[in-house]
Amino acid sequence: MKDRVLRWLRVSEQPAPPPNAGPSLNVFRASRRYLTVRRIQWALAQIGGLIGIIVSLSFFSGGELPVFMPNTGEAPPEEVLGIVERSQGVIGRISDRILGVELGGTQILLFFESLAITGYVTQLVFSGLLVTLRWEMHWYMVSDESLRIREGLWKLREQTMTVANIQNMKIRQDPLHRLFGLAELEVHTAGGGGKSDEGDGSGGNNLHVGHFRGLEDAWAIRDQLREQIARQRGAGLGDPGETEAAIAESPPATAETATSRPLAEAAQALLAEARQLGNSVRRRSL
Numbered sequence: 001m002k003d004r005v006l007r008w009l010r011v012s013e014q015p016a017p018p019p020n021a022g023p024s025l026n027v028f029r030a031s032r033r034y035l036t037v038r039r040i041q042w043a044l045a046q047i048g049g050l051i052g053i054i055v056s057l058s059f060f061s062g063g064e065l066p067v068f069m070p071n072t073g074e075a076p077p078e079e080v081l082g083i084v085e086r087s088q089g090v091i092g093r094i095s096d097r098i099l100g101v102e103l104g105g106t107q108i109l110l111f112f113e114s115l116a117i118t119g120y121v122t123q124l125v126f127s128g129l130l131v132t133l134r135w136e137m138h139w140y141m142v143s144d145e146s147l148r149i150r151e152g153l154w155k156l157r158e159q160t161m162t163v164a165n166i167q168n169m170k171i172r173q174d175p176l177h178r179l180f181g182l183a184e185l186e187v188h189t190a191g192g193g194g195k196s197d198e199g200d201g202s203g204g205n206n207l208h209v210g211h212f213r214g215l216e217d218a219w220a221i222r223d224q225l226r227e228q229i230a231r232q233r234g235a236g237l238g239d240p241g242e243t244e245a246a247i248a249e250s251p252p253a254t255a256e257t258a259t260s261r262p263l264a265e266a267a268q269a270l271l272a273e274a275r276q277l278g279n280s281v282r283r284r285s286l
Contacts, residue, residue: 002133011156015139018146018160025143033180034214035135040176042131046124053116140212142221144228147187149210159210164232165189166225171218183218186211187225 006013017025134153141148143163150158168188177183187210212221 002136005133009153011137011153013137015141015148015150015158018141018143018148020145021141021143022145025141027139027141029140030135030138030214031182031216033182033216035132037176037180037182037214038131038135042127046127049120053120056116057113138213142224144231147210147225149212151213159207161187161189161210163225163228166229169222169225171222177214181216182214184211184213185215185218185222
């Protein structure tokens with residue numbers, strides 16, 4: 001079934017590696033505990049839907065539409081009764097054409113009750129399978145040069161970021177994730193405007209913010225990216241306007257300081273020679 005769904009959606013099971021991945025590429029998914037968290041969230045949503053169906057069925061358990069006003073217990077106005085009768089007539093004619101049977105008032109209620117129960121059970125099965133499939137299709141790839149995040153199923157989202165352009169990293173946890181020992185690593189690159197791309201993995205338009213969701217070792221991955229950023233900056237890669245202070249709790253960039261000192265000395269020597277040349281020209285003109 002999984003292969004059929006992927007062929008129908010035209011989605012590969014695993015994304016292609018990011019550019020210049022090399023042998024350092026690390027490919028992984030979110031923790032299986034994160035799948036458990038997603039299943040808990042799905043179960044709570046299904047329980048809420050089931051409660052709504054039970055309340056609706058109990059409200060119409062008499063097999064007839066209510067003939068009294070909920071607040072006063074009085075009969076509704078004749079206009080309301082007329083609308084109900086006309087609606088029953090329209091539904092009866094439609095059912096006669098589609099099913100070959102003209103449904104009456106009680107039969108209409110039973111039909112909609114059956115339709116609601118059937119729809120709930122159908123979506124229960126498919127949505128439960130999709131929770132697992134979404135987790136299986138959620139991939140993370142990290143190399144020395146770049147990283148790639150792919151998430152989503154119906155709406156596929158794939159991000160590729162250059163490690164040297166990472167400006168900030170944050171770790172987020174909510175109470176449910178803390179209970180399961182999980183965390184989310186949020187990565188910001190140049191041009192993101194400092195805005196977080198909040199969400200549950202279903203989408204988002206900020207391509208300068210990446211989310212590593214459902215990690216057991218979010219801190220270890222953050223430290224690994226810091227080391228890679230330090231090596232990239234030390235080699236003179238990335239945005240020259242960035243500084244290591246932009247990386248949360250990152251060490252200072254001593255390599256950049258050592259490189260800029262000889263340039264400053266050369267500029268001062270050139271300025272001194274220019275001043276001497278200007279003074280000599282002025283003396284000759286006098």
